Amino acid sequence: MSPEGDKKNWVGKPLPRKEENRLLRGRGKFADDIKMREMLYLRFVRSPYAHAKIVSVDVSAAEAVPGVVCTLTGAEVAPQVQPFIEIAPDPGGKIKDYALAVSKVRYQGEPVAAVMAESPGIADDAAELVQVEYEALDPVVDAEEALKDASILHEEAGTNRVWNGVFEYGDVEKALKEAASVVSIDRLHFHRFSSTPLENNVVIAQWNPKDERIYYWCNNSFPSFAIQFLSAHLNVHIDRIRVETSDIGGSFGIKITSYPQMAVCALASKKAGGRPIKWVETRSEHITSSAHGNERTFRDTRVALDKDGVITAIASRHIDDCGAYPRYEPLGCVIWSQVFPGVYRFKNARIDFTQTVTNKCPVGPNRGYSRMQHLWFLERVVDICAHELGIPADEMRLRNYIRPEEFPYTTPNGCVYDSGNYPKMLQVAKGLIGWDDWKKKQAAARKEGHLIGLGIGTTLDSGTNNFGQSQIVNPGAPFSGNSQGANCKLDIYGEVVVAVGSCPQGQGHETTAAQVVADVLNIHPDLITVRTGFDTERNVHTGFSGTYASQFAVSGLSAVHGAAQKLKAEMKRLAAFVLETQEDDIEFGTGAQGPELRAKSTGKSINYWGLANIVNVNSAVLPVEMHDVTLNCRYIWRAPFKVPDKVRKYGNLTLTYASQLHIAVVEIDRDTFIPHILDYVAVDDCGTVINPPIVEGQVYGATAHGIGAALMESCVYDAVGNMLTSTFSDYTPITAVNMPKVKYGHIETPSPHSYSGAKGMGEGGAAPIHTISAALQDALFAEGIIVDDSFNNADSLFRAMVGKEIGQVGKLVKLERRAQ
Amino acid sequence: MPKKLAKGKKAAEPKPAANAAIEEIPISVQVNGKPHSLSVEPRTLLVEFLRENLDLTGTHVGCDTTYCGACTVVMNGAAVKSCTMFAVQADGAEILTVEGLEKDGQLHPIQKAFGDSYGLQCGYCTPGLMLSAFQLLSRNRQPSEKDIRKAIAGNTCRCTGYQNIFKAIESAAQNMKGV
Incomplete structure (x- = not known):
């Protein structure tokens, strides 16, 4: 798509960040800030050993603590799920990965069980009462030693390679x-x-029995990847998993891999009858096991x-x-x-x-x-x-x-x-x-x-x-290319609203996306609302959506730009019809009644409210041949790659x-x-x-x-x-x-x-x-x-x-x- | 978190209170100019009290071990790490959190300087950093670079590399001259 007609008023300028207004006032919305009715708190029981067989897990003392609602163990979870997808071909592909250790533990800090209680304090206390008997195995901490296969981590793979x-x-x-x-x-x-982001991993999950859907509020930084893993693991249609993120306190890639904990939280919610489960990672958990x-x-x-x-x-x-x-x-x-x-x-x-x-x-x-x-x-x-x-x-x-x-x-x-x-x-x-x-x-x-x-x-x-490139490591991997989605619309009263499938953690996406759209429409960035965070229900994500791998300026902003261009074309067509002129006679700008489109020849204009009004609530005036104009434009940008x-x-x-x-x-x-x-x-x-x-x-x-x-x-x-x-x-x-x-x-x-x-x-x-x-x-x-x-x-x-x-x-x- | 919160009164508990055996202790604190009298479990940390009992979620938790300072608040004029204090220890104190920095909708000069200097990215450490800066500038209106570094040595930021935070605090000091 050519950048037809873009002004250069905003792109390239040091525009103050739109995010600051809430973050400076302590009004950011981070995952740990969310509290819900009937919410339970999850605490993991973790392995003190780097390599050990699990002989037994006894949760009875923990379950007896007043305020503990339920517990989960690996043995209980394994039959309910498929092991997580492995990207590797064999031998790595044979590895069976569960979110809670099933028969052995393979690193210090690996989750073995989970305790769900009415308060974080009760969950902490009860987790200490879970009795796990281990039989220590030889640990391998050096890569070259590991390749000698003297002590094998995953027996099903038969090798550490x-x-x-x-x-x-x-x-x-x-x-x-x-x-x-x-x-x-x-x-x-x-x-x-x-890179230890300052905010640890946080997951709130609800497996809602009313609609059999799983709802996540979390700070995962690649949600569209997480839902692909979770859907297969939990055997739930991907459309039945909703993930929302809001402000995220840093990720640097690390928060891509919180999907195992997301799985445990969902299963815990299911066991607790659909009560929401909140897990807030401690710093030590983050450093030992994130x-x-x-x-x-x-x-x-x-x-x-x-x-x-x-x-x-x-x-x-x-x-x-x-x-x-x-x-x-x-x-x-x-x-x-x-x-x-x-x-x-x-x-x-x-x-x-x-x-x-x-x-x-x-x-x-x-x-x-x-x-x-x-x-x-x-x-x-x-x-x-x-x-x-x-x-x-x-x-x-x-x-x-x-x-x-x-x-x-x-x-x-x-x-x-x-x-x-x-x-x-x-x-x-x-x-x-x-x-x-x-x-x-x-x-x-x-x-x-x-x-x-x-x-x-x-x-x-x-x-x-x-x-x-995933096919270079596994020729059967069903992935290639790259894409990102965005939506740009005039809402019913004419507000410009942008949504994009990224989940920024401080990179200023709301600001830069507004700069791009402001240049396309020739308006001030303050007139543009860019949605915060990620939400599967916004329908702007592809399987690659998230924030990772140095790409927003290219994939994210190309998607935003594409969506804005589509909206601009529709607005121009609609304005030409209303103002009874040709499309090339229409110019974009801001007038006495806010952002508007003008006929250069007559000086007549219609503002954004007027355009949005016709499409959304006054559509009888719209001729049939313009029924495809929605002023609600979704665009998927695709990178020009080959396999x-x-x-x-x-x-x-x-x-x-x-x-x-x-x-x-x-x-x-x-x-x-x-x-x-x-x-x-x-x-x-x-x-x-x-x-x-x-x-x-x-x-x-x-x-x-x-x-x-x-x-x-x-x-x-x-x-x-x-x-x-x-x-x-x-x-x-x-x-x-x-x-x-x-x-x-x-x-x-x-x-x-x-x-x-x-x-x-x-x-x-x-x-x-x-x-x-x-x-x-x-x-x-x-x-x-x-x-x-x-x-x-x-x-x-x-x-x-x-x-x-x-x-x-x-x-x-x-x-x-x-x-x- | 203890469920009995509102104004020291016991809220109706639909389920048997898990923490029934733990005696709660009444405390009174003034937070951002507003008095609060509540009962808390002795083990409740000040940061938990602020976040969970008062819903002041601008104060964050980053490390649990007094290193990162995301939980910094100002108590009786001194910057303290609210993850390393029990709420009961704050009984009778005056506390300032990030929510109390602005006055009548106007940003405090420190908040403004952080914004103008791009002194934040994800914003998670920012409240704590601004309150450490608040303590510094309330005691020293002309801090040297070394003073600034020392004042925020206990505040970890993983996004900005601190460069624009140094600029923000220098610029706040300038703007607060004569205030």
Whole structure:
């Protein structure tokens, strides 16, 4: 659809957010704020063991507590449901996943039973009285150990391996043979962390016996995915499940995977005779058993380089740890390949990718999902090679970056990078941080024994994904393409009302959607109401609707724009009829009686109330040939994707590629080993910007998540699978005293793949993790240390520098130079 | 939550009261200028009292362990974490929650500054942050950047990266000069 007649009054402007009015006044409506008649409160009983057989579950003492209405156990639930859909083919596809553990537990914190009571306090007290007898089994917490299958989590699958596939393009062996040098890296490791939204998961469910429908009020961030899983699991028609969300206190992807708890709440409501069940997750429950980001180990990496330090091939083995149940996985086994070569030009590569289960919390999409691990790996490769070959980090990147004139750029695996200019971003970032000055200061400081490093991280935020990539992991998966729905209408009194199938968590969708519609209709955004949250009954969702994967600016706003264009066309036709003129004589604007349509030739006008009146309550004046005018326009936007080639693992997997380039200056204290950020720059390019401060805010937020993950936040397990960071006091999310001032820069390379030139950009690609690893390595390379882990704190730096236990370049990296 | 709420009177209970054995304690508090006298279970947290008994749901719970500050309210002039206090400990206190910041429909300068500076995204941490800022600015009208960082060290925000929150509090301090 062409953006015919769009004004440019609002898109691109720093319009204050429409959401603020309620949020600033404490009038936001979050799921935990909802109270209902006859509501019961659910508390889970959770496993203290990482791996154990369930011998018995005795709920009698809990049920005897006054105020307890009922309990649920896994054994009771299993016969009532189908195991959740598995996305994996066999062996992963054989895994049987239930919302309450049935015969064994597979991670610490796994729900075993649920107690429903008249108050949260009674539910808490009674849950402690549930007696579960366990028989401990050998836990496996390390991915490579798990792949030995010495202790198997899911007997029905027969192996801990969920999925394996080889992604091979070009001629790797030839490139390795012809290389001027080959760098081998034994092992790199990307740690587990979670973006821990400040609001925990909340579910209110009612299985209403009056109409046999299930009603959800919750904060799930991908409801159309959840209902597909719940419908099959609960054996209920999908149309009989209604999901509403309102304000959501952050998700960052984590809240996509709350469907198991949603299932328990529905079953509990059914057992309680249809009383609504409320479950409010505690922070410790969230950290131990909601979802973590994927942990990944990179083994046996070999990098071929030519005489100029240009990478010609990479071969590597990647092992992804998805925790106890695959759930959204193994989609992560292909999603990383959206950014297969990162920002680099190499054409030959072979990645052998395996995913395994371990006795840890299941993973879920976490801001930067699956791509950040791979992009971190590539940035590590680039920096390690640069250091080995004595090439400066900035120069190494310029030699290897995809060049601005090469866009749109087709990657070795068939993805099409829409636009970008990485050398320019590097230039802007260097200018903002004062690169040359810092280099001088660094040299002087080194002479005095200070460990200062400068690091560059270049990253991609691929948005609007092609669900056809699911067929690369499972050729039988019935998914491809991507779509989003929106509705734009004039209500009976002429109000402009927009609904869209997203469920934002702070991304300002109400504001940006209003900006788009305001330009289509040439009115002020204040005159436009954008519905808050998601509701299956609004009939604007498709199977892909939700808020995830950096796409609203493209999928959401394209849908909104399409719906607004349809409405505009109908309004114009109707106005031309009423004003007795031709459609091309009609102009849109605002007059004395509010927003209106005018005949340029006569100056006669009709306002929105008048148009809505005719269609809704005065329709006898409407001629039959105009009966198709409803002023209530639904539009489904579809991304122009094809099904990828499953055998070659080849095809375009994402529509847009926003990029970010960060530079950090980091000093490691010689005495305390605490790393301090001395200076920090973030430069982003997300194409045409809809609302600049919203974009800037997303960049800052993703930067804080990345810096937190790089230096402070890690989901730590001991050798037997006890989670050691199960409260915020242990997990230590980044605070205002740890977060450096960020210098912000911006360039714009409009996307040719979206109607507006915008690219999705919410995830940020975890640039700080790459950047801080690079800066730490720059500080420590002279000490014989490479940064081989994405998480670095005073403890790990001490172990590397003093204990010489980790990060020793001599043990991890080998450089082989060939005579040319 | 205890069901007997309204003005200290026992509400009619259709079912046997689950918590009948727990003796409730009467408390009186002034919240946003309005007096409330109710009876609460001794274990009721102040945040539960505000949210469940008074329906002031602008105060949020984020961590249960006094780290995140989503539950911050101002009690007798000091910012406190209402998830780490029992309601009975607030007996006789004056409490300010986010709902009490605006006056006659006019946003408080702190609220306005947070909005103007894009100092919020999901808005879940915002009430607590604004009340920590309220305490800071009621004691220090010219806070340095360090003062600001220290004042909100106990308020976790997972969306904004704090950058625009620093700007918001600086700008609120400017706007409150001479107020």
